[in-house]
Amino acid sequence: MNKILKYVLIGVVVLGALWAAAFFVKTNSKSAITYETKNPFTANIEKKTVATGKVVPEDEVQIKPQVSGIIDKIYLKEGAKVKAGDLIAKIKVVPNEQSLNQAKGRVRNAEIALNNTKIEFDRNKILFDKGVVSSQDFNSQQLRYDQAKLELQNAQSDYQIIRVGSAGGSATANTNIRALVSGTILEIPVKEGDQVIQSNNFNDGTTIATIADLSIMIFEGKVDEGEVGKLQLGMPLKISLGAINDKEFDAKLRFIAPKGVEESGAVQFKIEGDVTVEEEFLIRAGYSANASLVLEKKDSVMVIPEALLQFDKTTDEPYVEVLIGDQKFERREVKIGISDGVNVEILEGLTKDDKVKIWNKTEPIKKGTEEDEEKN
Incomplete structure (x- = not known):
């Protein structure tokens, strides 16, 4: 009995060792990680592009003086709302001594000439009344x-303009700087005491104020040449401003530049859009903005997350791996459509029942490998 019991115990030990060895081999033969899968699903997908730029008033009017001089008084400040004709500033004319002296001399010459002509006119009038001088000669003298x-009147007016900036009979003095349009004063780049130059054919003149209507704003931005061909005039835009959070403004594309400008090696095209300004929001000129444009849109199409796609290193063709058994996958070539950066449209190669491998895990580093690296 002791021998039989001994053999039985030996047999149990041997079978246990064999079972442990088989279990160890089977366990090590499995993949070190388990991949999850995801089925294709139906969704709406939009291909968008974002143009960076700013919002500016549609029209900005620069107010320039009609005479040169020194800013005597500024009546309004930047940000003030004005109506056409409102007084903004006043200029004090500092006449040129040479021009003033010439104008004064012209007035004196005109007075002398008038006195001499008056003497001749009075003498000819007496003779004409007596019938000595003909009517033709008298009319010439009167002319x-x-x-x-x-x-003399012209000379006096010129002298007055040079001396004080306007003729005495002018309805509006040239020294008064008034708003030409209604709107908001965006900028007054001069101060009291600054010298200003009048606008003429040879000089743009000094800008005294810039006025714009902040209720009529446009978006100015740029898009890449690879996307400008997909844009169409009148297409809707969504404008988001850096200064106003959680709010998008509607806009319509109104202009696409016919010529691009190269910037940092890429060709950019200017675009403009009419922005719909809501009354409760104050949009200041020059706010940085982003415009979202929908280049292409498809509804109820089969998609997968773009992260599930792989691309062949040789052909650069897209493919995925589909589950066919217990952690067994096969490569499946697919044909893709538009992408919104998160999901991509699947045109061919998959059905909604396929389970697509999620490439979100990596092989764990074995402990033995870590120890070998530490020894090295």
């Missing part, structure tokens, strides 16, 4: 007299 009076 010279009238011209002399007009010349």
Whole structure:
């Protein structure tokens, strides 16, 4: 009995060792990780692009002086709302001594000429009344007299303009700087005491104020040449402003530049869009903005997350791996459509029942390998 019991115990030990060895081998033969899968699903997908830029008033009017001089008084401040005709500033004319002296001399000459012409006119009038001078000669003398009076008036007006900036009879003095349009004063780049230059054919003149209507704003931005061909005038835009969080403004594309500009090696095209400004929001000129444009849209199409796609290193063709058994996958070539950066449209190669491998895990580093690296 002791021998039989001994043999039985030996047999149990041997069978246990064999079972442990088989279990160890089977366990090590399995994959070190378990991949999850995801089925294709139906969704709406939009291909968008984002254009960076800013919002600016549609029209900005620069107010420039009609005479040169020094800013005597500024009546309004930046940000003030004005109506056409409102007084913004006043200029004090500092006349040029040479021009003033010439104008004064012209007035004196005109006075002398008028006095001489008046003497001749008075003498000819007496003779004409007596019938000594013909009507033709008297009319000629009267014409010279009238011209002399007009010349004196012109000389006096020129002298007055040079001295004070406007003629005495002017309805609106040139020294008064008034708003030409209604809107908001965006900028007053001058101060009291600054010298300003009038606008003429040879000089743009000094800008005294810039006025714009902040209720009519446009978006100015740029898009890449690879996307500009998909844009169409009138397409909707969504404008988001850096200064106003959690709010998008509607806009319509109104302009696409016919010529691109190269920036940092890429060709960019300017675009503009009319922005719908809501009354409860104050949009200041120059706010940085992003415009979202929908280039292509499809509803109820089969998609998968773009992260599930792989691309062949040789052909650069897309493929996925589909579950066919217990952690067994086969490669499946697919044809893709549009992508929104998160999901991608599947045109061919998959059905909704297929389980697509999720490439979100990596092989764990074995303990023995870590110890070998530490020894090295």
